[in-house]
Amino acid sequence: ELAAPAGLKVEDGRLRALTCVRTEYRGERDSSGRNIPFPVPDSEFDIELDTLILAISQHSVLDFFGDSPPELTERGYIKVDPRTFESSIPGLFAGGDVAEHGPSSIVRAASDGKAVAAAIIARHTSDGPVTTGGEPNPIDLQGLVVRRARREYRVPIRFTPLDQRDGFEETVLNYTAEEAVAEASRCLDCQDICSLCVGVCPNMALMTYEMEPLSIGLPSLEFDGTNLVSTARSDFRVDQGLQIAVLTDFCNECGNCVTVCPTSGEPYRDKPRLYLDREDFEAQTDNAFMFLGDGVVESRVAGRTHRAELNGPIVYRAPQFSVTLDPDTMDVVEAGVDDAAATGEHFSLEPLAVMLTVARGVLGSLPQVPVHAESGTAVGHPGYTEG
Template sequence: LDEGNHLLELAAPRRVLLEGGRVVGLECVRNELGEAGADGRRRPVPVAGSEFRLPADSIVLAIGQGPNLAFLEGSGLELDRRGGILTEAGTRRTSAEGVYAGGDVTRGPAIIVQACADGRRAAEAICQELGLGFRAPFGQAAPVEEILPVKRARARRDAPQEPGLLPVAQRGGFDLVQQTLSVEEAQAEARRCLQCATVCNKCVEVCPNRANVSYLVDPVSWRLPLFACQEGQAKVVGLEPFGLEQGRQILHVDDFCNECGNCATFCVHQGRPFADKPRLFLEEAAFCREENNAFYVEGNSLRRREGGREGRVTQEEGRFVLETDEIALHFKPMWQGLGWIIEDVRLVHEFEGTLSLARAAEMVVILKAIEGWTFLRGSGEEPAA
């Protein structure tokens, strides 16, 4: 634009105009923005009768790239209105059995990260189809020494390093208009990286009410007992694996949240942290009104509501007590081991099938992590004199 070029917005070429075998112009049509599509973007729609001509003695086509789908002819794969391969959003399955697709051939031009995500979702769906387990690998947890500089960098707003531009008067040849960064400039630009792969916490940073709280837990790998009713008693009938690999977790304080949606908008995992993360309530009355995913701290106990029913885990000098509608269980977790030491179990109410302790294990991990957070104690607790 600095060089006097004109940019015509919402215009599309129709045909090249020729006279005597030579180019004399380009016929274009004006567009207007139509309705938003599934991705939220409004597509250009030609305006009837808006054709116009641009005089020209030469036309240079900009080099563009697009997927070559000629090999799909006769394949029977269902295509969308843009000519891309139609897939299920969550699994990337196509209309043909055993065929999966992702990337630009399904969504149109996008970033490489989205194509990688498509591949991961397809791999997970394929594993499920084959009856195989699927577990996304987690990288090595970053030490505190790496996290602290990242948090300090996120608290600052450093301007990007803009490359120098060749003066307009010197742009008559083939010299680069946009210059390259110097070594010092490149290093300064690299220091602006927010290291999302080291620590995310995006939902913590974008919450205006500080409703999302980051905390650390000790990763565990347990084999939990499965209980069943036998002869009027709760007896162990099997083992269930329970694992927690990520040491950095998020707790949602529901009392602070107004459901603005910021955390969902900026979540790099396409999640809804205000609804997906464990929701802790500071008011007992608000907690009791919830049906699912509700937690409440009461002294040394953590209460939880799921399906309209409540359970409680209490910590007593390194040991824990689980109280549910079905059983009362006294146990000691082996934090560096493979399971729990069961000290006592009492059947409260008979139940059908097997009873899983996975939710209780989640409560144990959370309760241990927040045991020193006095500001999260319930409102019913009297302050110390």
């Protein structure tokens, strides 16, 4: 149920309860599109407790950098080198919740610290390049999903019997080797797959899809006055093999996924949004994808439609130019530009790389995802207008 804390109940100097009030939605939304909860009159109730721990926010406070902060990601975390964890400020390293990947776990933070230490040692000694922890173990996704569906209770802790507590021996005993293994086997491997938002979506609009880690040498294009030529390459990488997509026609934007997201994200907004209705798709400004069948995908970028044909040679049509690429090498086979292009103007293929990544993952692991329908089939979201 919807509720919000309203106060604390203290008796004789001791905390006795947390007073809450029930809330309800009335169709109004804030500037971010979220439903605004309103208190229900005379609905207060108490939750009895004797300890209250405040856990607020997961955002990093970086004001101590003054006027010279390091480069940040779009989400406000410190951008770092993926191998050394060095920031844009030479000699400044960042790991854990403040680093590029954002809040994760104490295990991830400890791993980052180990990598930072190795990078610093390598820089100041002759030990050679930074070594990694080896290749990641393959993920048994089906086995993990099955294991998560079964509740395994904690292995009980053993205590020294009361009649034997007459010395300085430990009262809480260690697990035996067998008990320790059994307790460790309860781990849900959250570092490999989160997908909490998938489990709480009442309409099953959020879906986990698999993809091979991807590294593309993406050509940079420049108009030389006559032709569109490839001048250099930039590295486009996607390292995470499990991703989330949103089938927007099923999503009613209830906010459940936002509530459970451990990294303060908004999955229904942040993740690739898949559309079935043409009219609804073309009303979007960014982060909108539509599969048309036969390896054809379209996306909306800055309010304009981009199109890619991925079966055979990659044919990419952007608003100002088009290009055909070899799918194996990403070499430019053919390129053209419209008459409005200026000499020296640069054109990015990053929207194509994003479309390619989403299409390969979704179409390769979620064959049940339908292609687009006719216009006018989408059900509007009451009180919500796409910004």
